[in-house]
Amino acid sequence: MVFWEGYMSDESMGIFAPIVVYWLYAGFYQALPPLEKYRLHSKNEEDEKNLVSLASVVKGVLLQQIVQAVVAYLLFLATPNNSAQEETQSSVLEQMVRFCVAMVVLDAWQYFVHRFVMHHNKFMYRYVHSQHHRLIVPYAIGALYSHPLEGLLDTISGAIAFLVSGMNARTSVYFFCFSMMKTIDDHCGLWLPANIFHLFFENNSAYHDIHHQIHGFKYNYASMFFPFWDKLLGTHMPYSLVKRPRGGFEAKPLLKKH
Known part of the structure; x- marks a missing residue:
């Protein structure tokens, strides 16, 4: 039994919960004070280097979340509700295995599409992926900021992970909320203790x-x-965290690659 049972279906939670989690978790980071001693770039660097305003970032994220919600709705429409049945037939261990399979699928998709489609393809980088790289100094609310086409491809990757892993709608709520928090954390621009x-x-x-x-x-x-x-x-570049004289950290490459 879960807290939303009797109020919302698992499918509805699967559509809306990741969006709510995004704004709550990213909003938490945004509401924090500057925390210069934990930043990977100073606040001044963020203001000077980034090529897009916060307002534009918010609009871009909202657009992607609309696409995300539509794809999720269509996905659940195409896969009838079987959460209740699977809850009685599948053990927690089986659902954990499916969770891990989805992680593997998502990792593979993200790496190969990110590298070969979004970076190696000069047309796609110039007209699509470069939008995400306007945030030279990433921050939490910008985690999902990207071109609508890239947002659609990212959303499709989640649908594929869902289908390949065979997880049910209820497990997908946890998986996509967790994935959303991980994505936000990767873009938060902070190195907080005990993260x-x-x-x-x-x-x-x-x-x-x-x-x-x-x-x-x-x-x-x-x-x-x-x-x-x-x-x-x-394509792995190891790094070390070096303290900056005026506070904060810098991720410095350990190997010089060409």
């Missing part, structure tokens, strides 16, 4: 920050859970 995501995931805010900088533009493509594909295919 649970940093304890379990090497692919974190500093790892992704490297990719948004000139020296790491062709590296650290992995953008969800694990750096497996980066390490396997030679």
